[in-house]
Amino acid sequence: MTELHIQTNDAPPPLEPLIYELGAPGRVGVNLPEPDVPTADLPDAALLRDEVDLPEVSEQDVVRHFVRLSQLNHAVDTGFYPLGSCTMKYNPKINEDMARLPGFALVHPLQDPETVQGALALMYGLQQWLAEISGMSAVSLQPAAGAHGEFSGILMIRAYHIANGEPHRTKIIIPDSAHGTNPATTSMAGLQAVEIPSDANGDVDLDELRKVCDENVAGMMITVPNTLGVFEAHIKEIVEIVHEAGGLMYMDGANMNAMLGVIKPAELGFDVMHYNLHKTFSTPHGGGGPGSGPVAANDKLRPFLPGPIVDVVEQGDEDTPPLYGFVHPPQSIGPLKAFWGNFGIMVRAYAYIAAQGADGLREVTRHAVLNANYIRVALKGTYPMPFDRFCGHEFVCEGHWKDAPGIHALDISKRLMDYGIHPPTNYFPLIVPEALLIEPTETESKESCDNFIEAMLKIAEEAHENPELLHEAPHVTPVGRVDEVRAAKQLNLCCRPVSHE
Amino acid sequence: MADWKIPADCKFTENDEWILVEGETAKIGLTDYAQDQLSDIVFVDFGDVEVGGALTQGEAFASVESVKAASDVYAPASGEVVAVNEVLEDTPEVINSDPYGEGWLVAIKLSDPAELEKLMDADAYAKYCESRA
Amino acid sequence: MTYIPHTDADREAMLKAIGVERIEDLFAEVPAENRFPELHLPQGKSEMEVAWEMGGLASVNAAVNEYAVFLGAGAYNHFVPSVINHILLRGEFYTAYTPYQPELSQGTLQAIYEYQSMMCALTGLEAANASHYDGATSLAEAVTLARAHYRGKRKKVIFSPSINPQYRAVARTYHQGSGMKFVGDKGSATIPDLIDMLDEDTALLAVQYPNFFGQIDDFNGLADAVHEAGALLCMVVDPIALGMFKSPGALGADMAVGEGQSLGIPLSFGGPYLGFFTTTMKLVRKIAGRVIGETVDKYGRRAYVMTLRPREQDIRREKATSNICSNQGLMALAASVYLSLVGKSGLRRVAELSYHKAHYAAQQIDALEGFSVDFSKPFFKEFVVQCPKPVAEINDALIEDWGIIGGYDLSKDYAARENQMLIAVTETNTRDEIDTLVEALRELAEA
Structure with a gap:
């Protein structure tokens, strides 16, 4: 970051003022009614504060401010977003409408279940569908995100071993290509992460796996297809080795967009997995969330699911629908959050699966994989690729060349912005130097893929002929490269002095 | 890039700490190679290290954060802490600019000088850095 | 094929470029005996049919607009003022992801920075993160922070029995393997009773304000007692109550956590909601989750960026104190818009x-x-x-x-x-x- 030229005296104005810098004292953005009841005495003044330091702006100030802020973002709705491992597919608009139906959006989570049978039927249906897609026997919709689902799964594995009188099983094996959440989850659950290397083809090194498989193994976490974008060549052998050692298999479902109707994780031998509804099932990413990370388990782990989950509590017949209710799995690890999960996200995923159906989901995966391989082949001669084999829904290439030594993956990413494209995932997976992880998703057309390929090929030329162009990039974004060192050293997380009036 | 400073009078660990014995005490810090890998250092967390406390060889006693990475610092040798470099609280970047001088982390009174024999000398450490370049 | 733009000609050209005949050939590495299983799901539906089916499910529920x-x-x-939904439906906000690339995410970054600022103002504390899944998980992460702050050396957490029972249960779920032990909430302990439980092993004492029964407890002397014992004080708060009642910061809390659903977020049968988390600058480096900071770009222009990144799971891996990866970004945006409007x-x-x-x-x-x-x-x-x-x-x-x-x-x-x-x-x-x-x-x- 030494190339930054900070012009402190003559800095350009901010793109958009802070909301606190707008408005005027006394201005309000929403009209609230007068009390329609006799007012009560306020409590002892010692319990009360004088004021809250909030903005004073009009409704139009607020609208313009946030609309202008929105215009500073790149999003799936504005352009291509091939951010690997995040599945930035199109978010269908009907999903938003469904989630906002009053019968879904305006229902209190603690209402009597008899008054929310439609919501429970939807959750039950989604549980069944997700069980079917994975081949697992039961699903809990409670986890609020992928990492939350992982945490559930690893706690379930821990609880299983404890219930079986084997509390010494505390090792979780994790390939070095894994998402950072896998080892972090393991530590959070009080277990030990044991990292094993990948071989030259990007697969798990089976010999190394055998070495760490002993009587202390609790299980293994693995992403399928793995984070390098390839289907593990020996996946069934891996499962067998771990199972033979008495461990359980956890599948990180971040990459399910490569598996719909192609393979069921349970049939590969996995015991438990999570989904990311915000990746695979088109629910929006929301600028960082909310997501939803349902966890699916086979018969062995089903009793340990986080709860409650929805079940039929009274069978229906021809005339009456079944009565749904919440039940607690018998050996549940406990609740992972308040209430039942991110219901609004479940509604969106339900709408998506209903629209796709079985055949549609398989087409999703077929085209996600088609797009990824199409781009991979087109970039193959130009960008170094650690593995020359078919990929799943994403692939990794290296963002550097021996004959352009000053160029890093980050420079390529920043230059892509000038072409109106969001960069791929940078520097992940960690085991590929200068990694660029590219995931187009199935909703991008051939033209969109071609446009990306063209930009990438052009940037490769620029990297060799005019490296400064890349180093100085991006050139057309609302701001240039930002000073992360200053942000970390002069921590400024709040624009107002905090008062304790 | 492969021209990291490696002072001849220090001993080194595989985690890229250095230790320099000066009479009864020894100073500990991060090597030039380590600061180069971390890039701009923005924070040093000494946890509960304080003067008078004890360090055990191999114990993680501090962590150093840059913008993009964090690295634990392990004690190259055991002993009682006699000084903590307070300069780092406000200007942790001196580890980048002067890793063997202003950027030292702690000073200890060695409890078992024989422990130093297990560490690398400058030649061995230079080779070790080269092997990772 | 819904939401898939490919024509036959596209597929043909793409397969030719890849050098395979059929899309199926791309799945050669998937074990053949398990490849392309039957999926027992309903047939796909048109948009109209989906809307009918789901409208039917929604209509069965007793919604609060009719009761x-x-x-x-x-x-x-x-x-919930109307403006909020209109802002949340901006595709530029809701179809973006984590602002890893600040040059393309200043909108999200500044909105979260403003959210952090408003949550600090509300709670009287100096630093906020970009949010957790909900109030319950925020409390669980407060325990995680306390555990990390004392490096696992203090293991006791004192919970008031008048903290939302779900929150206490979630904190226990989170910490079933972490070695923390929970006391105080099984009977009917009062604030003085909780103070009596403080000792050298106590990492955290948590109370709710107003408590689960809606009441304002007398916190006189609580913060001092907690700090004298060398422990941390966390308050679970209702953000609307903070519109009139003293802030947790003013009461001496080290952390304030809670449910932000009241700040412009619909009930939605329990989620997605917003877990807020604020603390002191002294503890900020142990905070879990995303944090946005102000800085400048290369032209010196004010800009925002994710900061304190090395605490996070993608960098710190097994040494991260929390595995949290996402935040409730859109819900934090809703809270920002709400607090700006009111x-x-x-x-x-x-x-x-x-x-x-x-x-x-x-x-x-x-x-x-x-x-x-x-x-x-x-x-x-x-x-x-x-x-x-x-x-x-x-x-x-x-x-x-x-x-x-x-x-x-x-x-x-x-x-x-x-x-x-x-x-x-x-x-x-x-x-x-x-x-x-x-x-x-x-x-x-x-x-």
Whole structure:
């Protein structure tokens, strides 16, 4: 970051003022009614504060401010977003409408279940569908995100071993290509992460796996297809080795967009997995969330699911629908959050699966994989690729060349912005130097893929002929490269002095 | 890039700490190679290290954060802490600019000088850095 | 094929470029015996059909726009101004992801920075993160912070029994393997009782404010006692209450956590909600989750960026204190828009309206034969009613005969609180609704 030229005296104005810098004292953005009841005495003044330091702006100030802020973002709705491992597919608009139906959006989570049978039927249906897609026997919709689902799964594995009188099983094996959440989850659950290397083809090194498989193994976490974008060549052998050692298999479902109707994780031998509804099932990413990370388990782990989950509590017949209710799995690890999960996200995923159906989901995966391989082949001669084999829904290439030594993956990413494209995932997976992880998703057309390929090929030329162009990039974004060192050293997380009036 | 400073009078660990014995005490810090890998250092967390406390060889006693990475610092040798470099609280970047001088982390009174024999000398450490370049 | 743009000609050209004949060939590495299994799912539907089916499911539910609702207990029917939904539906916000690339995410970054600033103002603490999944997980992460702060050397967490029971349960789920032990919340401990439990092993003491029963406890001396024991104090707070009541920072808390759903987020049957988390600058480097900081770009222009990144799981891996990866970004945006709209005077007004209506309802109900309200401590918008009958029985009649969603049955969580109903009143409850509730209770008691 030494190339930054900070012009402190003559800095350009901010793109958009802070909301606190707008408005005027006394201005309000929403009209609230007068009390329609006799007012009560306020409590002892010692319990009360004088004021809250909030903005004073009009409704139009607020609208313009946030609309202008929105215009500073790149999003799936504005352009291509091939951010690997995040599945930035199109978010269908009907999903938003469904989630906002009053019968879904305006229902209190603690209402009597008899008054929310439609919501429970939807959750039950989604549980069944997700069980079917994975081949697992039961699903809990409670986890609020992928990492939350992982945490559930690893706690379930821990609880299983404890219930079986084997509390010494505390090792979780994790390939070095894994998402950072896998080892972090393991530590959070009080277990030990044991990292094993990948071989030259990007697969798990089976010999190394055998070495760490002993009587202390609790299980293994693995992403399928793995984070390098390839289907593990020996996946069934891996499962067998771990199972033979008495461990359980956890599948990180971040990459399910490569598996719909192609393979069921349970049939590969996995015991438990999570989904990311915000990746695979088109629910929006929301600028960082909310997501939803349902966890699916086979018969062995089903009793340990986080709860409650929805079940039929009274069978229906021809005339009456079944009565749904919440039940607690018998050996549940406990609740992972308040209430039942991110219901609004479940509604969106339900709408998506209903629209796709079985055949549609398989087409999703077929085209996600088609797009990824199409781009991979087109970039193959130009960008170094650690593995020359078919990929799943994403692939990794290296963002550097021996004959352009000053160029890093980050420079390529920043230059892509000038072409109106969001960069791929940078520097992940960690085991590929200068990694660029590219995931187009199935909703991008051939033209969109071609446009990306063209930009990438052009940037490769620029990297060799005019490296400064890349180093100085991006050139057309609302701001240039930002000073992360200053942000970390002069921590400024709040624009107002905090008062304790 | 492969021209990291490696002072001849220090001993080194595989985690890229250095230790320099000066009479009864020894100073500990991060090597030039380590600061180069971390890039701009923005924070040093000494946890509960304080003067008078004890360090055990191999114990993680501090962590150093840059913008993009964090690295634990392990004690190259055991002993009682006699000084903590307070300069780092406000200007942790001196580890980048002067890793063997202003950027030292702690000073200890060695409890078992024989422990130093297990560490690398400058030649061995230079080779070790080269092997990772 | 829904949402897939490929034509036959596209597929043909792409397969040719790849050098395979059929899309199936790309799956050669998937074990053949398990490849392309049958999926027993319904046939795909058109958009119209999806809307019919889901409209049918939605219509079965009793929604709060058609019923008077007096149910709270952690989720509240506060007013949601129209502007919020319009901003949330900006595709530039809701179809973006984590702002890893600051040059393309200044909108999200600045909005979160403003959210952090407003949460700090509200709680009287200096640093906020970009949010957790909900209030319950925020409390669990407060325990995680305390554990990390003392490097696992202090293991005891004291919970007040009047913290939302779900929150306490979630914190226990989170920490079943972490070595932390929880005390204090099994009986009916008061604040002085909790203070008596402090010792050298205590990492954290947590209370709720207003507590689960809607009351304001007397926190005099609490913060000093906690700090004297070398421990940390966390307050679980209702952000609307902070429109009028003293901030946790002013009361000496080290952390304030809570549920931000009341700040412009619909009930949505329990989620997605917003877990907020604020703390002191002293503890900020141990905070879990995303944090946005102000900086400048290369031209010196003010800009925002994710900071304190090395704490996070993608860098710190097994040494990260939390595995959290996402935040409730869009919900934090909703809270920013809400707090901007209501502003300095409006939040106070929402709080006072809720307060006055709750007190009106409490007085009317307390005057009824057979009912009594617990007035032993000041309360905000929720209060406990001792009823002459089981709460479930009353609630059945309320919804069937009166169109009212009644209060929370406290006997579900507290065995000693038989026939006790927790009633929530917000600014959205009209006097008519309250009078109808009172009338309904009168008749039910007589029946």
